[in-house]
Each structure stands twice: as C-alpha cells, then as structure tokens.
Amino acid sequence: MSTNIPTHHSASxxxxxxxxxxxxxxxxxxxxxxxxxxxxxxxxxxxxGDRSHPSSQGMVCVKGATIAESxxxxxLLHPMxxxxxxxxxxxxxWDEALDTITTKIQQAIYNKGADSLCMYGSGQFQTEDYYTAxxxxxxxxxxxxxxxxxRLCMSSAVSGYVKSFGADGPPCCYEDLDLTDCxxxxxxxxxxxxxxxxxxxxRHHKKNPHVKLIVVDPRRTQTAEAADLHLAIQPGTDxxxxxxxxHLLLKWEKCDRKFIxxxxxxxxxxxxxxxxxxxxxxxxxxxxKIEDLELAAKYWAESQRVLSIWSMGVNQSIQGTAKVxxxxxxxxxxxxxxxxxxxxxxxxxxxxxxxxxxxxxLAHLLPGYRFVAxxxxxxxxxxxxxxxxxxxxxxxxxxxxxxxxGLEAGEVDFLWIAATNPAVSFPDLVRTKAALLRSPFTxxxxxxxxxxxxxxxxxxxxxxxxxxxxxxxxxxERCVTLCQSFQTPLGEARADWEIFAEVGRRLGFAAQFxxxxxADVYAEFAKVTRGRPxxxxxxxxxxxxELGVIQWPNPDTQTNLDQVRNKRLYTDFQFHTSDRKAxxxxxxxxxxxxxxxxxxxxILTTGRLYGHWHTQTRTGRIDKIRQMHPHPFIExxxxxxxxxxxxxxDLVEVKxxxxxxxxxxxxxxxxxxxxxxxxxxWGSLWADNAEANALTHAESCPDSKQPExxxxxxxxxxxxxxxxxx
Numbered sequence: 001m002s003t004n005i006p007t008h009h010s011a012s013x014x015x016x017x018x019x020x021x022x023x024x025x026x027x028x029x030x031x032x033x034x035x036x037x038x039x040x041x042x043x044x045x046x047x048x049g050d051r052s053h054p055s056s057q058g059m060v061c062v063k064g065a066t067i068a069e070s071x072x073x074x075x076l077l078h079p080m081x082x083x084x085x086x087x088x089x090x091x092x093x094w095d096e097a098l099d100t101i102t103t104k105i106q107q108a109i110y111n112k113g114a115d116s117l118c119m120y121g122s123g124q125f126q127t128e129d130y131y132t133a134x135x136x137x138x139x140x141x142x143x144x145x146x147x148x149x150x151r152l153c154m155s156s157a158v159s160g161y162v163k164s165f166g167a168d169g170p171p172c173c174y175e176d177l178d179l180t181d182c183x184x185x186x187x188x189x190x191x192x193x194x195x196x197x198x199x200x201x202x203r204h205h206k207k208n209p210h211v212k213l214i215v216v217d218p219r220r221t222q223t224a225e226a227a228d229l230h231l232a233i234q235p236g237t238d239x240x241x242x243x244x245x246x247h248l249l250l251k252w253e254k255c256d257r258k259f260i261x262x263x264x265x266x267x268x269x270x271x272x273x274x275x276x277x278x279x280x281x282x283x284x285x286x287x288x289k290i291e292d293l294e295l296a297a298k299y300w301a302e303s304q305r306v307l308s309i310w311s312m313g314v315n316q317s318i319q320g321t322a323k324v325x326x327x328x329x330x331x332x333x334x335x336x337x338x339x340x341x342x343x344x345x346x347x348x349x350x351x352x353x354x355x356x357x358x359x360x361x362l363a364h365l366l367p368g369y370r371f372v373a374x375x376x377x378x379x380x381x382x383x384x385x386x387x388x389x390x391x392x393x394x395x396x397x398x399x400x401x402x403x404x405x406g407l408e409a410g411e412v413d414f415l416w417i418a419a420t421n422p423a424v425s426f427p428d429l430v431r432t433k434a435a436l437l438r439s440p441f442t443x444x445x446x447x448x449x450x451x452x453x454x455x456x457x458x459x460x461x462x463x464x465x466x467x468x469x470x471x472x473x474x475x476x477e478r479c480v481t482l483c484q485s486f487q488t489p490l491g492e493a494r495a496d497w498e499i500f501a502e503v504g505r506r507l508g509f510a511a512q513f514x515x516x517x518x519a520d521v522y523a524e525f526a527k528v529t530r531g532r533p534x535x536x537x538x539x540x541x542x543x544x545x546e547l548g549v550i551q552w553p554n555p556d557t558q559t560n561l562d563q564v565r566n567k568r569l570y571t572d573f574q575f576h577t578s579d580r581k582a583x584x585x586x587x588x589x590x591x592x593x594x595x596x597x598x599x600x601x602x603i604l605t606t607g608r609l610y611g612h613w614h615t616q617t618r619t620g621r622i623d624k625i626r627q628m629h630p631h632p633f634i635e636x637x638x639x640x641x642x643x644x645x646x647x648x649x650d651l652v653e654v655k656x657x658x659x660x661x662x663x664x665x666x667x668x669x670x671x672x673x674x675x676x677x678x679x680x681x682w683g684s685l686w687a688d689n690a691e692a693n694a695l696t697h698a699e700s701c702p703d704s705k706q707p708e709x710x711x712x713x714x715x716x717x718x719x720x721x722x723x724x725x726x
Contacts, residue, residue: 013031013032014029014030014031015029015030015032015484015485015486016028016029016030016050016053016482016484017029017030017466017467017481017483017484017486018351018466018473018475018481018483019056019060019063019064019067019351020067020124020351020465020466020483020618021063021064021067021351021613021618022063022193022194022348022349022350022351022613023123023194023347023348023349023350023351023353023354023475023476024055024056024194024196024197024347024475024476025055025056025351025473025474025475025476025477025479025481026049026050026053026055026056026059026060026061026064026196027049027050027052027053027055027056027058027481027549028047028048028049028050028060028064028067029047029048029049029050030045030046030047030068030467030486031045031046031047031048032044032045032486033045033046044068045068045071045467045486045487046068047060047064047065047066047067047068048060049064052548053481053548053549054174054479054548054549055174055475055477055479055549056196057200059196059199059200060196061195061196061610062610062611062624062625062628063611063613063619063625066622066624066625067466067618068467069621069622069623069624070618070619070621070622071465071467071487071490072490073448073621074448074449074450074621075447075448075449075462075490075491075493076446076447076448076449076460076461076462076463076491076493077462077490077491077492077493078091078092078462078491078492079091079092079093079094079096079097079459079460079461079462079492080092080097080459080460081096081097081100081458081459081460082458083458084458085437085455085456085458089460094492094494097459097461098499098502098503098506099506100459101416101443101459101503102503102506102507104413104414104441105117105141105414105503105507106507107413108413108414108441109141111413112411112413114141114142114143114145114393115143115145115393115395115411116411116412116413116414117137117141117143117145117412117413117414117416118143118145118146118147118398118403118406118412118414118415118416119133119137119145119146119147119415119416119417119418120146120147120148120149120400120403120415120416120417120418120420120422121133121146121147121148121149121356121361121418121419121420122148122149122350122418122419122420123148123149123150123153123154123348123349123350123351123352123353123356124350124351124352124419124420125148125352125355125356125361125418125419125496126352126355126469126471126472126473126483126496126497126518127352127355127356127358127359127471127472127473127474127480127522127525128471128472128495128497128518128521128522128525129418129419129471129495129496129497129500130148130352130355130356130359130360130361131359131360131367131497131521131522131524131525131528132496132497132500132501132504132513132515132521133146133361133418133496133497133500134146134359134360134361134366134367135367135385135504135512135513136500136501136503136504136509136513138360138366138372138381138392138393138397139381139382139385139387139391139392139512140385140387140391140504140507140509140512141507142391142392142393143393143397144363144364144372144392144393144395144396144397145363145397145398145403146361146362146363146397147362147363147397147398147399147400147402147403148356148361148362148400148420149350149400149420149422149425150350150353150356150357150361150362151362151363151399151400151705151706152316152400152425152426152427152706152707152709153312153315153348153349153350153353153706154315154346154348154349154350154353154357155315155320155362155701155704155705155706156314156315156316156317156320156321156323156324156701156703156704156706157170157310157314157315157324157346157348158357158362158704159320159321159324159701159703159704160320160321160322160323160324160325160327160328160346160585160704161324161328161346163321163325163583163585163703164324164325164328164332164582164583164584164585165328165570165575165576165577165582165583166575166576166577166578166583167369167533167575167576168357168369168533168534169369169478169533169534169569170343170344170345170346170354170476170477170478170569171337171338171343171344171345171568171569171570172307172342172343172344172345172477172568173477173478173551173567173568174197174200174476174477175340175567176305176307176340176341176342176343176345176568177197177200177201177204177307178200178201178203178204178341179204179305179340179341180201180204180211180303180305180306180307180341180342181210181211181212181303181304181305181306181341182211182212182213182214182299182300182303182305182306182307183201183205183211183212183213183214183307183308183309184214184216184296184300184306184307184308184309184327184330185213185214185215185216185217185223185227185308185309185310186215186216186217186238186308186309186310186313186314186327187216187217187238187310187311187312187313187314187315187323187710188217188223188309188310188311188312188313188314188347189217189219189221189222189223189313189607189608190223190309190311190347191221191222191223191225191226191610192221192222192223192608192609192610193311193347193349193607193608193610194311194347194476195610197347198223201213202226205226212228212229212299212303213226213227213228213229214227214228214229214231214296214299214300215227215229215230215231216231216233216238216241217230217231217232217233217313218232218233218234218235218605218671218672218675218677219232219605219607219635219670219671219672219675219677220232220669220670220671221670222610228299229292229295229296229299231286231288231292231293231296232287232288232672233286233287233288234285234286234287234603234672234674234675235592235603235605235675235710235711236317236319236589236590236591236592236603236711237285237286237287237589237591238314238317238319238323238326238589239319239322239323239326239587239588239589239590240277240281240282240285240286240589241282241286241288241293241296242323242326242327242329242330243273243274243276243277243282243326243587243589244277244278244279244281244282244283244286244293244297245293245296245297245300245330246270246274246277246329246330246333247274247275247277247278247279247282248279248293248294248297248301249297249300249301249330249333249334250271250274250333252297252301254297254300254301254334255333255334256333256334256335259332259335259573260332260333260335262573263332263573263575263581263582264332264581264582264583264584265579265581265582265583265584266583266584266585266586267584269584269586270329270584270585270586272586273586273587273588276588279293279294285589287672300330300334301334304341305336305339305340305341305342306330306331306334306336306342307341307342307343307345308327308330308331308343308344308345309345309346309347310323310324310327310345310346310347311346311347311348311349312349312607312709312710313605313607313710314327315346315704315706316706316707316708316709316710317592317701317706317708317710317711318590318592318593318699318700318701318702318708319587319589319590319701320700320701320703320704320706320708321701321702321703321704322585322587322701322703324344324346325583325584325585325587326585326587327344328344328582328585329584329585331343331344332582332584337570337573337582338568338569338570338571338572338573339568339571340568343568345476346476347476348475348476351473351475352473352474354474354475354476354478355472355473355474355480357369357534358474358529358534358536358552359525362399363396363397363398363399363402364396364397366378366381366392367381367525367528367529368528368529368530368532368534369529369532369533369534370532372392372393372394372395372396372397373394373396375394378392378394381528384527384528385512386511386512387512398412399705400422400426400705400707401426401427401698401700401705401707402705403415404426404431404432404435404698405435407435407436407438407439408434408435408438410438412439412440413440413441414440414441414443415436415439415441415442415443416442416443416445417442417443417444417445417453417457418444418445418446418463418496419445419446419447419463419496420453421446421451421452421453421614421615421617421683422436422453423436423451423452423453423455423456423683424452424453424615424682424683424684424691424693425614425615425680425693426693426698427693427696427697427698427707427709428658428659428693428694428696428697428698429659429691429693429694430658430659430694431658431698432693433456436453436456437456439456441458441459442456442457442458442459443457443458443459443461444456444457444459444460444461445460445461445463445496445499446460446461446462446463446617447462447463447464447465447493448617448618448621450685451615451617451683451685452615452683452684452685461494461499462491462492462493462494463493463494463495463496463499464485464489464493464494464495464496465493466483467485467486467487468485468487468488468489468490468493468495469483469485469489469495469518470482470483470484470485470517470518470519470541471483471495471497471518471521471522472522472539472541472544474552477551478534478551478552478566479549479550479551480536480539480544480549480550480551480552480554481544481549482541482544482545495518497515497518497521501513501515518541519540519541519542522539522540522541523540523541526539526540530555531555533553533576534552534553535552535553535554535555536552536553536554537554537555537556537557538550538554538555538556538557538558539552539554551566551567552566553566554566570582592708592711592712593697593699593708593711593712594657594697594711594712594713595713596674596713597713599715600655600656600657600713600714600715601674601713601715602640602674602675602676602713602714602715602716603674603675603676603711603712603713603714604654604656604675604676604677604678604692604695604696604711604712604713604714605675605676605677605678605710605711606677606678606679606680606692606693606696606709606710607677607679607680607710608679608680608681609629609679609681610628610629611624611625611628611629612625612629612679612681613681614681615681615683616681616682616683616685616686619681620681620685620686629679629681631664631682631687631690632663632664632678632679632681632682632687632690632692633663633664633665633666633678633679634652634654634663634664634665634666634676634677634678634716635666635667635668635670635671635676635677635678636652636665636666636667636668636671636676636716637667637668637669637671637672637673637674637675638667638668638669639673640673640674640676640716641665641667644716644717644718645718646665646667646716646718647665647667647721647722648665648666648667648722649664649665649722650664650665650718650719650720650721650722651663651664651665651718651719651720651721651722652664652665652716652717652718652719653716653717653718653719654676654678654695654714654715654716655695655714655715655716655717656694656695656696656697656712656713656714656715657697657713658694658695658696658697659691659694659695660689660694660695661678661689661690661691661692661694661695662688662689662690662719663678663690664722665722676714676716678692678695679692680692680693680709693709695712695714696708696709696712697712
C-alpha cells in the first residue's frame, strides 16, 4: 500500500521527521544528498536537528545524529517461515505468510478461544500501528491480550496519573524546564537518558543562581553531578523520602490549605501517615543525612515553581504507582500544578509511548483513554467499529508477564511480537526464554534480523522502520509530530499497520479495515478521541504538515487554527475525577521485593547509557556508538570491592536467585555502598553472558503490573582477575 507522501526525493530535498529513540521527541531534518544509495551508505542521508520543532529546538544527541547509519544494516527483507525452531527459515511470499498467520489465528480460536491469542507490541510503533492493532485484537478478535513494552516502561506513570487525576497524561511541558525555580529529579538519569531536555534545563540552571536541582538516585550519575543536592538513597526508599519531605512541609506549615480543601480529597489519611515519617526515621531508612533531607524540603518550600521529573527508577518498582502518587502528593500539598514551571512530569522512555497510551495500547486500556473494565467505554467502541454488542471482552487482557505465564500453562497458542525484543528486555530471562520456547506458534515482526527474539519465532515479517513509513508519534509533553517517510521500503518490508489491517481483512473484517494510507487510519483514530481527555479531533496529517507540531488536547471545536500548543493541563484545577478533585494517595513504604541477605548481600540496579538504546537493535549496528560503549560493566563501590578482593577490570560473576551473568568490574565512588549497577543493553548477540535481566525478577506493582526491574538481590565473586593490574 502507498504512504501519504512520495518515498523518494530529489537531491538536497529536506524531509521533517522525529527521532525514533526516547520520549523527548526531537525533531529531525533529513537531507538526501543523492538520488541513489552510494557505496558509503551514511553519506546518502544527512541528519540534523529541526530548529522549528518546539520540543527540541534544533538540538540532537549522538543517537539522533547517527540514526541514518543503521537504516540499511542487517535488515529483514522478506517474509520467512519455519515449522520448528530447530529448522532454518525459508523465504516465502507475503501471501503464504499472511495465510499461515490467518489459519493459525483461526485454529487457536477454534481450539481454545480468543484468549489463546496474544500480541506484544512496542512504544516504537507509530500511533497508526497501535490503533490498527487494538481494532484487530480487542475489537474484531474479541481479546484484550495486547500489551506493549510500555508495560515495562511507563505503566506505573499511567496508573499514578489515573489514580491522582482521574486520567492519564503528563500535565506539564518542556517550557516548564525554562521557568522552574526547583527541579526535583527522582529515579531519572536525565542527562544520559533524555539529554536534550536536560541540556535545556541546564542553560536555565546556570543563568539563574536561585534555581535549584535536587537529584534522588543511588548513583552519582551525570545528572547528579550537576545537582545542588544529591540524595543517594537506598533502592526502594523513595516513598520514605517523599513522605519525609511532606512531613516537614506540614510541620513548617508550607502547604496550601485553601487548594487542598477546594481541589483535593484524601488529605486527612495522607497527613496521618506522614506524621510517622520523622526526619530521624527517614534519614535512617534512606541512608542520608537529616540535614540533606531538611535541605530538600527547604528548597521545595521556598520555591514558587517546583517541577518534578521521573522515569524508570520510579516506575519499575513493586510500588511504582504508589511512588508516582507520592510525588504527586507533594504537588497537591503545595498547589504546585497547573501553572508555569511546576507540576509532576513523567518522562516517557520511548518515542511513542504516549501515542500508544492514547490508542489504548496496554492490556487494560482501549483507544481514547478508555478502560476495558468500563461497559460504557466498550459499548462506545463497539458501535463506532461496527461490531456486535458484547464483542469487546470485559476481561482485562494478559499483561507482558501474564503472556509468559500463559505460555508456561499451555494457555497461549498464538503469540505475535512486533517492534520489540523481549528475549533481552523481559525480567527473569531464563524463565522468559523457556516460556518462549514453549510457544506453539510465534510471529515476529521487525525491521532487523537477527535479534535475540528472532530465535524463538516461527514466522518472520519484515516491517518498515521510521525512515520508510509516514505516521504520527506523541512525545512526553503531548506534542504530536508527523514523521514523514524519506526512503522507499527496503526489500518487501511493509508498515506495521498495513500488516495488521491485511490480516484483519483475511479474517473476514474487510469493513473494519478500509484504510488506504496512514492518514486514513489517523483520521479514524482521531474521531475515537472526541470528548476524551486526549481529544485530537483537531489534528490530522494535513494539519500537521501545514502547522507543524500540535499538542493535545486539540478538539476540532477549537476556533483558532493557530492554537497548536495547549501547554499545560489542569490550569483551572479541575481534574478528570467524578467530583473534579485530585486525590491524595496515602502509602507506607514497602522497600524492595528482595532485601539483601547473607547469600545475596548486594542490591543490583540497572539502567541505560547515553549512546545505547534499549537492546542495541539499532545502536549496536552504529560504529561510533559501539566505540563509545564497547562492552558492558558492573559498577561497585571500592569499599565493597575491597572486601571481596575485586580490582578494576576483574571479570565478576553476578548471581541472583534466577541466573548468573559476567561483567568486568568498574570500581567507583559514584555508586552507593551495598548497591551495584549494570547497564541493560547487552543481549546474547552483543556480549557473552552479560544479560542484566538474567538476574532480575518479575514481581510487579499490583496496580500497574510493571515489574521491579530496578532492584534485585545478588552476590558477587571473581571469575577471572584482570591480568593488567599493577
């Protein structure tokens, strides 16, 4: 099928698109310098920042700057099939591949029902891909078993916003980084993971001596290096800290009683709980100084505009939702929301995690910020999609880890994975891989081959990537950008939404999938959002082309077509709850799921590095980035290392209750004592036995179902001493 714009451009023509990495959503301009590929492929496309893009203002990090170098390397070019995992793949036609998939879906439904079907998608989908997949699975097939890697990334933020405000959606914007008096960064290494917005804040920080940066992280990261106050708390003590700050704000009468009374509920229970979190108790629990706790509270109390930011360090926890609500509590306590320079701002990890949330791309969601459990929401979509009443299941679908459990129990007969690499990114990889091996039939849809997950597939489908298809993505500040294709699809690759739609038609749902191009898909999706908190009825591919970036909410009732920026939510203090009031959430801290003990005396935490992205499917194929980060490592505090006679460069075995991995030791005072750190990027294709998630567990937040990938108990021992030690 055709895309919306020509896929080939004359020399020196500039095409605007979006960086396909993190949730900052940096605008890029692609300049094609020749009509045909050259022997030296990176010279064909030159990448630069788009200065007209409001989110990134022309800035670009090393990942965005080098992205074109990965376009043509190790691409999956044709559909491939094998009957058993111990066989080689054979190339087949699209017709054969799609007919096979259609037949397998029908057989699975006949044998075990629609609940035996599962799809696992990705925050790297465009919104059009997400929406088409929801319509196919949740609508036409009648199963809500669609989940995405956002479950491992942002689902705690979703759950926390819903519980506190009645709806998902970050209420802040990047301009707030230029206006805040105090940035409270907790569970985020923004300097490395979201560098463009961190650089934006740092300019403001350096120019204004009164502006404070508080960083909460067990590691002294690049973000913490820039902080006015670094709180190196022990993993799992975030709620202790946040309740401790609240305790002091209440004690000092630095709260907004009028706002609390008029615009919130649940304050009395919250106030009662915080009384237990005295400075002495919190300092002991968090392993910080009382003076530093008091200074953090003082910075918050004395700032007119407080902006909090967080990411995986908060979300990936058995109390992820509670931590998010505990951050929001401080904003409600001090009325730091709905005004410039302030508010609770979750930083999405992937380029279209926000768009996926809008399109219903998690197992408990439906498009337009609707919920599977809400009968009115289901009925609205059934009517809109032209489906029988009751077609959408009232049962919340299988989450990412529920899919693994379903495979283990023999309940899942058909698994479709697209644009993600769970054989590296899932927790408890030994168990994950064993479950994937049990899958009766797995479809794997991706742009690259091989990946670690392709080893578990029966069918490989070649998907276009960001350079070859046109569609929309929504970044962390709710800005929708049209990502325009600038290259003819390589081989036989097709857009993800096209593949989903064609399978739908072959299953007998031609009326539900009439789309001729991605603009048609977005137009239908936009209608689904009418009157919802994420209303985008005023947005279309045409308007995005004409006006550039548009921020939601943007209903088509908006009279001023030039109004493309609705910067902040809740400026009127009216929330999406039944009484229009925000909710305090009262929580005690439960720590981490696995406490260290004699057998496993350290807490392992994981994270990202500046140059790499997720599981290296792209960045591992870019020379400059591989040179920046040539191998994995483990950070160990020198005092901990000395007790075990570990020296720099020694190969260390890290063991948990689930598995083992090996990493070269990096001794550093930047990590808290008793804590070790490993980057999560290396799978079996890029290093031997260096998988961080072979160690992690799958225990998750009860509300968000997001696994605690940030903390597990481990032991350390030397495998091989560094021969170059003096």
